[in-house]
Amino acid sequence: MKINDRKAQRKLLAVFAHPDDETFICGGALAKYAAEGVDITLVSATRGEMGRRMGNPPYLNRESMGAARESELREACLRLGIRQLHFLDIRDKTVEFINEEKLTERIAGFIRELEPDVVLTFHEKLGGHPDHNAIGKATTAAFRRTGSKGALYFISFGATMARPERFGYSRKDVVRVDVSAYLQAKLAAFRAHRCQTEIDEWVWLPDREALSRFGKHEYFLLGGGKPSSGDSLF
């Protein structure tokens, strides 16, 4: 019981750019830690309202997209077990143009309020999209500014961080989380992001075939705070 109590107090703050970042990149780990009782808060900088995928066949337009993707993200959060969701109300594709100091301070506000054990965001250079890099940079600055006692990790795509040497990092900088028991939740969250995944036929194959497309591990790069055991973020 004591272990459960202690686990129930563990907190994770994820600060990403668009609805679906949480699912596509690290949905397995979020589902795993939620199932273990971690209290997860997701902050999404935008509503992804500038996305190109409008459903297949298309059922959205530019003006209806933001609300639709918010709704899809709320369902994905339910599938993954994310309890709190906040938006920064920044327009998609403009995060890098927002006043950096104000953005950093807003994120620092979340860190001070929540005191998370783990903060997840994008690496500020390896994020793969200008919005990703910008939110990663601001979150990293906020983590340092607040003097958080937790750990900061950068999420990574697929198994790219299985070989961190290519990016100038070593294996000890990487946490490899086994998510194999949580792929069903990850798939459900993929399907919740309907307008973004309808174009990918594999997502809608029978479960067993769709699940076979997922890797068994998700990789996280240590960005600050105490190093972990190598297979867990906590």
Added chain:
Amino acid sequence: MIPIIKPDAEAKLSEFTGAEAYIHSEATSYVFVRNFKVRVTEAFVAGEGPYRVALRFDGHGWLRMEAITHYEMDEHGRLLLAGYDDSGRMNVALHLGKEPFPE
């Protein structure tokens, strides 16, 4: 959004001529503009589908887009034109409204 019916699209576009309109326009991932305010003087729809749409504005300006496939007049009285590919990805969009679009 429904496939373009050319005479109807022309009629709906013409409702925006002779007055100020706010424009949202974008082409793939390369560019978007939001809330350009112009005075539309003429509006054109050309082609047999996908369509080309052009606006003449402020007595000296042009906005021309191609690959437009779908449109609708939404519940706010905004005319939304867009071009989708066969997988539902939006290539282009041209929206006209009497009021600014949400930032």
